[in-house]
Structure formats: structure tokens, C-alpha cells
Amino acid sequence: MNEPARSKLDLLHFARRVVIQQATAAVAQIDTWIAQEEERLAHRREVEAMRPPPADWLLERGLNKTNLVAVHVGGCWTVRKSSRCIGVSQQQALDALRQQVPACTHCRPDTELGILD
Structure with a gap:
């Protein structure tokens, strides 16, 4: 029925948990992008290494x-x-x-x- 009023301190702790959760997800997304880019660059280096040298x-x-x-x-x-x-x-x-x-x-x-x- 009537919920107890939340204190300003409770709201600040809640906001902190939300920010940490969002930041953790954002860092995980960026780490995924970094891993994908590193994989793409490694593949490009492998392809370049397999390519025959250009003719003189x-x-x-x-x-x-x-x-x-x-x-x-x-x-x-x-x-x-x-x-x-x-x-x-x-x-x-x-x-x-x-x-x-x-x-x-x-x-x-x-x-x-x-x-x-």
C-alpha cells in the first residue's frame, strides 16, 4: 500500500549501482569491438604474408x-x-x-x- 519513503542516500546508492552496471556493459562492448578488430588485423597480416611478392x-x-x-x-x-x-x-x-x-x-x-x- 504505502511504500516507505526512500532516503536521498538510498537513491544515490541505487544510482551508483545503475551507473556501474551500465559502465560494465559498455566496457564489455568495447572489449568485444577491440577483440574483433585485433582478429581482423591478424587475419589481414596472415593474408599479406601468404601473398606472393610483387614482380620486379x-x-x-x-x-x-x-x-x-x-x-x-x-x-x-x-x-x-x-x-x-x-x-x-x-x-x-x-x-x-x-x-x-x-x-x-x-x-x-x-x-x-x-x-x-
């Missing part, structure tokens, strides 16, 4: 994929992830330059290989 030299094929249009250094920024480029050995890059396949004007593989026009 690239030959860029034309749109019909048969003619060669340029020789590139492996890290050339103009190539990006083009499906028209294939990784080749240093000797193959040299041979292509000697067979008049143009050198990329940005990465200058002819200079890197010691062949100058």
Missing part, C-alpha cells in the same frame, strides 16, 4: 592481349592492378626492350636496366 618487372599487353605495349618496373604507379600486365624476369624485360617494346615513361625501366636510347 612487368610487361603490359594491349587490349587484344597479344601485342606488348610497354615494359614497367614492378612498382610502377601507372600499372596499379591492371589485368593486362604480367610479371616477368629481368631477362625477359631486357629482351622486350631490345625488341622495341616501349619503356614506360614514368618508371623508366630502360634506365633501371641500364639500356638507354
Whole structure:
């Protein structure tokens, strides 16, 4: 029927318990997010470790994929992830330059290989 009046001290203790409960839940949520992010980063590192190293030299094929249009250094920024480029050995890059396949004007593989026009 009539509930006894709660004192201000009782209300403050109640408020403290609520805040602790909410803070504990928030910390648990953040810990979950941290664990998920650590797992995602670990997986990314594993994938990167399994990826083969990039080729030192690239030959860029034309749109019909048969003619060669340029020789590139492996890290050339103009190539990006083009499906028209294939990784080749240093000797193959040299041979292509000697067979008049143009050198990329940005990465200058002819200079890197010691062949100058």
C-alpha cells in the first residue's frame, strides 16, 4: 500500500549501482569491438604474408592481349592492378626492350636496366 519513503542516500546508492552496471556493459562492448578488430588485423597480416611478392618487372599487353605495349618496373604507379600486365624476369624485360617494346615513361625501366636510347 504505502511504500516507505526512500532516503536521498538510498537513491544515490541505487544510482551508483545503475551507473556501474551500465559502465560494465559498455566496457564489455568495447572489449568485444577491440577483440574483433585485433582478429581482423591478424587475419589481414596472415593474408599479406601468404601473398606472393610483387614482380620486379612487368610487361603490359594491349587490349587484344597479344601485342606488348610497354615494359614497367614492378612498382610502377601507372600499372596499379591492371589485368593486362604480367610479371616477368629481368631477362625477359631486357629482351622486350631490345625488341622495341616501349619503356614506360614514368618508371623508366630502360634506365633501371641500364639500356638507354
